[in-house]
Amino acid sequence: MGLPVPPFATDLFGPEAIIMKGLNGLNWRISDYEARGGYQALRKILAEKIPPEQIVNEVKKSALRGRGGAGFPTGLKWSFMPRQFPGRKYLVCNSDEGEPGTFKDRDLLRYNPHIVIEGMIIAGYAMGTPVGYNYIHGEIWDIYERFEEALEEARAAGYLGKNILGSDFGFELYAHHGYGAYICGEETALLESLEGKKGLPRFKPPFPASYGLYGKPTTINNTETFAAVPWIILNGGEEFLNLGRPNNGGTKIFSVSGDVARPGNYEVRLGTPFEKLLEMAGGMKDGRKLKACIPGGSSMPVLPAHIMMETDMDYDSIAKAGSMLGSGAVIIMDETRCMVRCLLRLSYFYFEESCGQCTPCREGTGWLYRMVDRIERGRGKPEDFDVLNSVSDNIAGRTICALGDAAALPVKSFIKHFRGEFEYHMEHKNCLVPDYV
Amino acid sequence: MVLSPDALAKIDQAVTKYPPDQRQSAVMAALTIAQDEKGWLSTETMDFVAQYLGMPPIAVYEVASFYTMYDIKPVGKYKLAICTNLPCALQGANVAAEHLKNKLGIGFNETTADGLVTLREGECFGACGDAPVLLLNDKRMCCAMTPDKLDALLKDLT
Numbered sequence: 001m002g003l004p005v006p007p008f009a010t011d012l013f014g015p016e017a018i019i020m021k022g023l024n025g026l027n028w029r030i031s032d033y034e035a036r037g038g039y040q041a042l043r044k045i046l047a048e049k050i051p052p053e054q055i056v057n058e059v060k061k062s063a064l065r066g067r068g069g070a071g072f073p074t075g076l077k078w079s080f081m082p083r084q085f086p087g088r089k090y091l092v093c094n095s096d097e098g099e100p101g102t103f104k105d106r107d108l109l110r111y112n113p114h115i116v117i118e119g120m121i122i123a124g125y126a127m128g129t130p131v132g133y134n135y136i137h138g139e140i141w142d143i144y145e146r147f148e149e150a151l152e153e154a155r156a157a158g159y160l161g162k163n164i165l166g167s168d169f170g171f172e173l174y175a176h177h178g179y180g181a182y183i184c185g186e187e188t189a190l191l192e193s194l195e196g197k198k199g200l201p202r203f204k205p206p207f208p209a210s211y212g213l214y215g216k217p218t219t220i221n222n223t224e225t226f227a228a229v230p231w232i233i234l235n236g237g238e239e240f241l242n243l244g245r246p247n248n249g250g251t252k253i254f255s256v257s258g259d260v261a262r263p264g265n266y267e268v269r270l271g272t273p274f275e276k277l278l279e280m281a282g283g284m285k286d287g288r289k290l291k292a293c294i295p296g297g298s299s300m301p302v303l304p305a306h307i308m309m310e311t312d313m314d315y316d317s318i319a320k321a322g323s324m325l326g327s328g329a330v331i332i333m334d335e336t337r338c339m340v341r342c343l344l345r346l347s348y349f350y351f352e353e354s355c356g357q358c359t360p361c362r363e364g365t366g367w368l369y370r371m372v373d374r375i376e377r378g379r380g381k382p383e384d385f386d387v388l389n390s391v392s393d394n395i396a397g398r399t400i401c402a403l404g405d406a407a408a409l410p411v412k413s414f415i416k417h418f419r420g421e422f423e424y425h426m427e428h429k430n431c432l433v434p435d436y437v
Numbered sequence: 438m439v440l441s442p443d444a445l446a447k448i449d450q451a452v453t454k455y456p457p458d459q460r461q462s463a464v465m466a467a468l469t470i471a472q473d474e475k476g477w478l479s480t481e482t483m484d485f486v487a488q489y490l491g492m493p494p495i496a497v498y499e500v501a502s503f504y505t506m507y508d509i510k511p512v513g514k515y516k517l518a519i520c521t522n523l524p525c526a527l528q529g530a531n532v533a534a535e536h537l538k539n540k541l542g543i544g545f546n547e548t549t550a551d552g553l554v555t556l557r558e559g560e561c562f563g564a565c566g567d568a569p570v571l572l573l574n575d576k577r578m579c580c581a582m583t584p585d586k587l588d589a590l591l592k593d594l595t
Contacts, residue, residue: 003567003581088456097563100522106563133454138469138506139562141576174454179465179575180505182560196461197496198503214459257524257565264566298523298561329565331524345523349560355503 004264013107014280017267018243018251019227023111028146030153033114039159041233042118045125046167052083055126059229061237063249067104068094068185068222069297069327071315080209081127081219090213091124091132092220096190098137098182100298100349101329104253105223107265109136109143112227113150117173119226121159122233124171127219131172134223135190138179147175182353186401187220189355200357201401222327224253244270248314252325256281258332259288270314277313277330288334292417296326298346299406301413302339323413338431339418343410344372350407361404364395368411375422378429385415385422439485444474448489460490464500468507472575477508505560506575513548513555515594518572519582521558524565529583533569534558536584540591554594 004012006025013020022036033039045055060075081089093116097105109116120132136144151173154160162170176194178184184193188202191213212218228250232240241249248270254277257263261282268277274295284290290305295313301323303311311321318325333342351369356362371388374380392408399405415422424432440448451466467486468478475482478501487494501507508516519537521530534545541549541556548555564570567580571590579590 098561100561101524101565102561103563103565103567107566137563138504138575139559139572140564140578142578176454176462177465177469178504179469179507181503193465194462195459196464196490196492196500198499214456255566257568258527263524263528263568329524331527331565333527337527342523345521345526349522352560 013253013265013267016243016251016269016272018231019108019115019224020112020253020265020267025111028111028113028150030114030150030157033112033118037234038114038230039118039157041230042121042125042159043165045122045233046165046169052126052128055122055233058232058237059126062228062232062240063237063244063247064225064228064232064240065248065315066222067224067228067252067328069099069299071325074221074225077209077219077221078123078127080207081129082210082217083128085217088131088214088216089127089129090216090218091120091127091129092187092190092194092208092213092218093120093132093134093223093226094185094187094190094220095134095136095223096178096185097223097327098139098185099327099329100346101255101257101294101331102297102327103255103257104265104328106137106140106143108223108227108253109140109147113147114154115227115230116147116223117150117154117159119229120173121164121171122229123219123221123226124173125169129219130170131174133174133176133194133213135176135178135184135194138177141177144175144177151175181355182349183355183401183403186403189401190220191218198355200355201403203400245314245316248316252313252328254313254328254330256330256332259285259290259334259337260332261285268313271317272313274308274311274313278332281332284332284334288336290332291335291337292333292339292342294323294329294331294410295321296324297329298331298349299402299409300324300326301409302417303413304417336433338433339414339421340372340376340425340431343414344369344376346410347372347407350403354403354407358399358404360395360398361407364391364404365407367391368395368407372411375425378425380422380426382423382426384426385419388415439482440471440474444470445489452490461492461496464490464492464497465504468497468501469575472507476514477511479509483509514553516555516557516572516574518557518559518575520560520562520564520568520570520572522561522565524561525568525570528565528568530569533571533582533584533587536587537591540587554591 184199189199193199208218347369351365395404396408451463455462487497
């Protein structure tokens with residue numbers, strides 16, 4: 001199955017899409033966005049002089065939860081901003097998408113950049129932040145350039161700058177690019193990076209709402225979170241909530257990768273059965289059977305097929321099944337895949353990307369990687385299980401940021417669900433399945 | 438001058454995005470612009486950026502050495518980074534990486550003897566749906582890189 005080349009069918013992202021609705025790969029410009037009803041939410045707010053508090057309340061009602069990974073309620077986060085605080089306040093969009101398996105913000109920014117811009121302007125209005133930055137993953141340079149072009153269009157049309165659409169509200173928005181550091185997806189590392197420093201996560205508290213960019217109150221949301229805002233304003237928070245499930249409002253873009261016939265982004269209502277999402281992605285590649293799935297990006301626990309096939313795709317259902325929805329990156333592994341090899345690749349990633357600030361993570365990720373590597377090479381011993389679990393437990397929760405937990409969770413879950421494959425490697429010095437990844 | 442007037446104009450443009458007392462925020466943009474022009478970041482180039490933005494040189498070295506896409510040692514004319522992370526690996530990245538190593542006769546982090554190509558192993562570029570993905574000179578994303586497409590790409594690198 002080849003890649004969809006623009007122009008593609010406008011229902012490529014699924015029939016339930018509201019954020020990716022009507023996109024064909026070419027219609028990303030401001031005139032296209034306006035023709036789809038774009039910037040109407042902003043116009044409505046400014047024309048009706050809707051009070052900022054009401055916007056925050058509407059977002060609260062929608063049960064929109066952060067789409068970057070943590071799933072924190074967006075309306076609540078917005079209410080933390082001290083609107084009366086004198087001086088500068090900032091709004092930041094986290095488009096530093098580097099969690100293995102996640103590629104939704106890239107499609108969002110290249111095919112629908114103005115929906116993110118409008119969402120950020122509305123957020124800036126609601127929280128009284130006059131300046132925003134969109135931090136874009138350095139590896140997607142062409143998307144950074146496109147976003148800059150979209151910003152120019154928005155400035156020229158009077159949606160950015162002083163006195164937007166003749167009102168007394170002003171908002172300026174800039175694009176900033178990373179240049180290769182997974183850790184900058186962590187919001188305080190991202191702020192350090194925006195300040196022109198190494199991306200080392202900060203101690204929390206203080207949280208960004210009180211001490212953020214340049215030490216000023218700052219709100220950081222994911223790209224997809226901002227993109228949901230215009231729809232919520234136009235249609236109401238309750239309508240958005242009703243698209244999903246209680247506490248899990250709206251639709252979510254799932255990035256499906258790995259052993260499926262049509263890897264890609266699919267936007268579905270939260271609560272959609274996993275089986276249906278898999279079907280949208282064309283089902284399993286070459287008719288093979290599902291073995292395992294990481295439902296929320298590489299940092300989340302892996303789940304075996306029989307649990308996955310009975311799980312619905314929303315925050316609470318996936319948590320109940322023993323994993324997390326995370327960023328919505330669904331990595332599919334079929335029956336031919338060696339789970340030891342899969343874990344090895346992920347463990348190498350966290351070892352490589354640890355910023356080195358905290359000892360448990362800096363040293364522990366190396367231990368995990370080297371031990372899994374030893375098992376993969378057939379030199380593991382049964383007592384390695386205890387050591388792996390103990391190292392994982394001594395990283396998780398003992399570091400400044402969540403990268404430590406992100407390295408530990410895959411190890412524990414791969415061993416929990418696929419212990420037999422690790423044992424096979426130890427006993428037989430080779431792999432249970434014939435085909436390596 | 439270490440950098441061309443054109444490069445300086447681009448850096449000046451980047452500086453305007455940040456508050457006047459926060460010129461350091463433009464360091465990532467400035468280093469990117471400098472690397473585009475020079476091919477890699479020598480100490481001389483980094484010192485110039487430091488002076489231009491009013492930063493201590495060590496603060497610029499820290500940034501340049503922290504972010505993986507900055508090169509503080511010379512690299513080939515073309516830098517190929519292929520992602521081998523799990524989603525890409527499931528979709529053929531290891532085959533692609535082996536193919537590149539064989540064709541070029543080098544391993545990861547090595548440069549061909551003629552100085553033409555440097556090969557790197559990349560970590561998630563955030564484009565897993567188009568896997569396997571390859572970055573050419575940091576800025577051009579090449580998608581669904583089968584051995585055939587890799588051959589076609591290598592042919593164009595002269």
